[in-house]
Amino acid sequence: GNSVTQMEGPVTLSEEAFLTINCTYTATGYPSLFWYVQYPGEGLQLLLKATKADDKGSNKGFEATYRKETTSFHLEKGSVQVSDSAVYFCALFLYNFNKFYFGSGTKLNVKP
Amino acid sequence: EAQVTQNPRYLITVTGKKLTVTCSQNMNHEYMSWYRQDPGLGLRQIYYSMNVEVTDKGDVPEGYKVSRKEKRNFPLILESPSPNQTSLYFCASSHRRGDQPQHFGDGTRLSIL
Numbered sequence: 458g459n460s461v462t463q464m465e466g467p468v469t470l471s472e473e474a475f476l477t478i479n480c481t482y483t484a485t486g487y488p489s490l491f492w493y494v495q496y497p498g499e500g501l502q503l504l505l506k507a508t509k510a511d512d513k514g515s516n517k518g519f520e521a522t523y524r525k526e527t528t529s530f531h532l533e534k535g536s537v538q539v540s541d542s543a544v545y546f547c548a549l550f551l552y553n554f555n556k557f558y559f560g561s562g563t564k565l566n567v568k569p
Numbered sequence: 570e571a572q573v574t575q576n577p578r579y580l581i582t583v584t585g586k587k588l589t590v591t592c593s594q595n596m597n598h599e600y601m602s603w604y605r606q607d608p609g610l611g612l613r614q615i616y617y618s619m620n621v622e623v624t625d626k627g628d629v630p631e632g633y634k635v636s637r638k639e640k641r642n643f644p645l646i647l648e649s650p651s652p653n654q655t656s657l658y659f660c661a662s663s664h665r666r667g668d669q670p671q672h673f674g675d676g677t678r679l680s681i682l
Binding site: 463491498499501502503506510537545546548555556557558559560561 | 573586600602604608609611612613614617619625627628659661670671673674675
C-alpha cells in the first residue's frame with residue numbers, strides 16, 4: 458500500500474546543531490512530496506515541497522531532495538534554532554488516488 | 570486573508586449525540602479534506618472532496634459523513650459519536666492539482682465521553 462515512514466522522535470538537539478529527519482515512502486505511482494511543520498496549538502503549515510525526482514525543496518534554511526532511487530525525502534538544516542522546535546510531518550500526494558498520505562510526525566526539541 | 574476556518578475549536582460531548590464540525594475556506598479551492606491526528610499515528614485522511622458534490626473516502630471513513638454542497642464549505646458529521654472518535658481534527662484545502670500544498674485550519678479537539 459501507500460505510506461510514509463518517518464524516524465521516531467523526539468529528536469533533541471542543541472542550538473546550531475545539524476538536523477536530519479529521515480523520511481521514506483512507498484507509493485504506487487509518482488508522488489509529489491512535502492514537509493509540513495506544526496507548532497504547538499496550531500495547524501500544519503507547508504515548509505517545503507518537491508514535485509519530481511532530484512528536485513530540491515528549500516525554505517527557512519531547511520532542505521530536502523526528492524530521491525526516487527531510494528524513495529526518500531530527508532529533511533535537513535545546517536544550524537537549528539530554538540524557534541525550530543515543532544513537529545515535522547513528511548507527506549506525499551498521489552495523483553492517481555487524489556489522496557494525501559502523512560507520516561506519523563517527528564517532534565524536534567531544540568535547547569539553547 | 571487566506572484561511573481555513575473550523576468550528577468549534579473544542580467540544581466535549583457524549584456518546585451518541587450527533588455533532589457537526591464546520592469547515593470553510595475563502596481561497597476558491599477545489600480540493601478539501603478532513604484528517605484526524607492521533608498520537609503516534611500522524612494524520613490520517615477521513616474524507617476528501619474534489620469539488621462540489623464530489624466526495625470520496627479516505628483511509629479512516631468509518632463513523633463519519635461529509636457533504637460538499639458549496640465550494641467553500643465542507644462539514645464533517647458524526648451521526649453517532651463514540652469514544653474512539655476522540656481526537657484532534659483538521660480540515661484542509663488546496664487547488665485541485667496535487668502538487669499544490671494544502672492549507673490547514675487550526676484544528677478541532679473533540680472529546681467523546
